[in-house]
Amino acid sequence: MDDVILKVENLSKQYRLGLVGTGTLSHDLNRFWHKIRGKENPYLKVGAVNDRSKKASSDYVWALQDINFEVKRGEVLGIIGKNGAGKSTLLKILSRVTAPTTGSIKTKGRIASLLEVGTGMHPELTGRENIFLNGAILGMTKAEIAGKIDEIVEFSGCEMYIDTPVKRYSSGMRVRLGFAVAAFLEPDILVVDEVLAVGDAEFQKKAIGKMQDVSSQGGRTVLFVSHNMTSIRSLCSRVVVLENGGVVFDGDTNTGIERYLESNNESNTNINDKSDFIKSISFIKDNKEVEQICIGDSFQIHVEFKDFQITQKIDYCFIGLEDNDRRVLSLGTHHDVNFNGEIKPNNTLSCKVNNLPLNQGVYRILFAVGTNMPRQNIEVLENVRMIKIINNDFFNNGIDVLKNQGDLIIKSDWSIISNQ
Known part of the structure; x- marks a missing residue:
């Protein structure tokens, strides 16, 4: 257990379809009434399975339901599944962007995330200022960040624009800088979504090489979501396959990829x-x-x-x-x-x-x-x-x-x- 850096137990996330937030005032009052009486949230007993291709049978849907897995220090875990399977929801919960409905997440150390283009960046600040901002959010001192800034800028390939506001960057440049910041500021867990697909082929190759280095040499853990099975196969030592909000496979990379591809087979x-x-x-x-x-x-x-x-x-x-x-x-x-x-x-x-x-x-x-x-x-x-x-x-x-x-x-x- 000392080697386990991330543990997900009975994790579930419920959303209300068609509305922002939890829905109506009556639902919120009903939840509050059950809570003060020491009873379970009544809406946890309802909800449709997360199958985007079918008509909803309930006002609630389980984007994730009963997710359980562990990740060891230095492991590269691939998370794969169809669009809408719950991959991005899972990463947002792990990155604390949103909270789970039920279940718990136990982590050891800092988590850095790259979930979408421009994640964690202020558009009005320059690239250099954003590097210091992200480092401070991760708990690093100004001296620690300054010691790595040259490596970050060189890896990103954005040196010409490093003192230009990020709002003037292309989407590819934002991804380059965002990944360089996340990778070089030494988080214990690096979470990367499909966002790398925005970068060009040269940068994708560099990014995958860097993720291999931080896991094998730096002993850091990487959670990687991608639809590119070549990248998953070359980078990940293990995969979790999500389907309709649940884990249907957890194990060997090649076997998991086959399981994922077979689930896409048209009748x-x-x-x-x-x-x-x-x-x-x-x-x-x-x-x-x-x-x-x-x-x-x-x-x-x-x-x-x-x-x-x-x-x-x-x-x-x-x-x-x-x-x-x-x-x-x-x-x-x-x-x-x-x-x-x-x-x-x-x-x-x-x-x-x-x-x-x-x-x-x-x-x-x-x-x-x-x-x-x-x-x-x-x-x-x-x-x-x-x-x-x-x-x-x-x-x-x-x-x-x-x-x-x-x-x-x-x-x-x-x-x-x-x-x-």
Whole structure:
């Protein structure tokens, strides 16, 4: 327990839908009446689950409910989940921006947060003045801040504008300065939301490297929220997956990312509802529909079309498999010189893949239909399905393929050539 720097116990946060604050005066009086009688808040017994895609069944909603986890000193914890799952609410509670409805948070040391562009900065003050302001809020002396200000300014890359009011900064410059302040002023716990996505690629790489340094070398704890699974995988030693305001997974990073991606898998019912042309997309192996295949397997992708009405001839189909927002494999009718079939209403298009070379993981499907001459997309569907590729003894050597060995797994022949 001495190593635990942050402990969250039975944490819940309730909001009233459609109104600012707790609602009506009658509700506040009712709460007060129950409180002086030593009884529980009556509105804690009601409230809908935090599912933004469904119609509310109550005036109250649990943005978070019964959250429990611990974080050790020096650990980098990733918090992932869909939009509206409760990630930002959790970080705001941990940063003491808002209070929980029930439950408790126990921390050891100072917490610095970067939750949105310009967090903790006064727009009328210069960048330099804001550095001293943030340091003072964290409890540092003026001398301590002055000793680090050169490093902060250099890391942020905003030296030219450091004596200019922050209100004149771009959003990217504010993020750069805000992150540099939070990282270099040595908080015990650094809380970073998706805000880093505002920065450019160079700064994101620097920021991730800095977070790795402060955790491994400085022994400080980092809580990191991002939708970029590449960043999560490279930075975090553990992830917590939130879904509808609750924790559905807490553990290994790769397993947690797979759990998160699988939760985004669209059903064929959803595809049918959102597409003008596609009725369903299925993965077929050994004449059976499957949700996962092995590295090196052969299988088919079946795309069933609706009875659509269109004046243009659909003769172009494209399937992209994406991992962490990167396209890793493309399949298209235009890649097959022998394919000259016109896609007609109520047809099923079959794409056969032989000896799939992708490494293990959960891959998202992008699907597009259009015309080939001229090449024009008529409909593009992103994240329509997921396919999970699982490990096996691909090389027949008794050793499983590791995820960090690359995206593509290809058999090769090795030999020794004598130079004598």
